[in-house]
Amino acid sequence: MLKLEQFVFNPFSENTYVVYDENTKECVIIDPGCSNAGEENELFDFIDSHHLKPLMVINTHGHIDHIMGNTAAKKKYGIKVAAHPNVKNDFLRSRQQAAMFGLPFMGDCDLPDVDLEDGEIIKVGESTLEVISTPGHAMGSISLYAEIEGWVFTGDALFCRSIGRTDLPGGNYEQLRTNIIERLFHLPDDTEVYAGHDQSTTIFDERRYNMFL
Numbered sequence: 414m415l416k417l418e419q420f421v422f423n424p425f426s427e428n429t430y431v432v433y434d435e436n437t438k439e440c441v442i443i444d445p446g447c448s449n450a451g452e453e454n455e456l457f458d459f460i461d462s463h464h465l466k467p468l469m470v471i472n473t474h475g476h477i478d479h480i481m482g483n484t485a486a487k488k489k490y491g492i493k494v495a496a497h498p499n500v501k502n503d504f505l506r507s508r509q510q511a512a513m514f515g516l517p518f519m520g521d522c523d524l525p526d527v528d529l530e531d532g533e534i535i536k537v538g539e540s541t542l543e544v545i546s547t548p549g550h551a552m553g554s555i556s557l558y559a560e561i562e563g564w565v566f567t568g569d570a571l572f573c574r575s576i577g578r579t580d581l582p583g584g585n586y587e588q589l590r591t592n593i594i595e596r597l598f599h600l601p602d603d604t605e606v607y608a609g610h611d612q613s614t615t616i617f618d619e620r621r622y623n624m625f626l
């Protein structure tokens with residue numbers, strides 16, 4: 414069984430997750446949003462003090478608040494960054510995105526090293542994360558489903574009682590709505606939803622109470 418640790422980083426209160434197998438110590442870092450040395454240390458201290466072995470960074474999409482810690486994590490652990498191939502335009506705009514949102518980010522994000530396609534299975538210790546393509550908030554947005562644990566990481570596609578904004582480049586409301594209903598709402602009712610911002614929820618509660626859908 415996997416365990417997870419949640420961090421809240423950068424001025425957008427973005428959720429960064431470390432998902433790890435307690436037996437093998439393997440872990441993945443989902444959306445490292447660290448925006449300064451203090452946040453980087455908080456993330457790395459957790460990983461190091463639990464003797465975890467990071468396998469890769471996975472980005473749910475290419476918005477700056479979810480990728481600004483990529484370079485630090487890559488450097489620290491010598492790991493690769495994995496994301497859907499359609500995130501490239503957002504990565505290329507990372508410096509521009511930072512300026513637009515007034516974020517203290519001066520570098521350019523390298524393009525992801527590894528492409529993740531819909532249906533791909535990522536092994537973490539004795540468990541798996543399945544890639545579910547859920548674009549609409551941004552191009553190349555993915556969700557990550559941990560079937561054994563009953564978790565889904567939705568990035569900025571689905572939030573507790575809300576959905577991702579669709580007014581940024583690459584956004585498409587109809588596409589987002591269709592993906593949430595046809596891809597995420599088919600997951601089991603008790604699946605815990607870990608989103609890119611705010612608190613967690615369940616598929617059951619969102620199907621029932623999310624007024625944006």
Ligand SMILES: [Zn+2]
Nearest residue numbers: 474476551569
């Ligand atoms: Zn976003």
Ligand SMILES: [Zn+2]
Nearest residue numbers: 476478569609
């Ligand atoms: Zn976000």
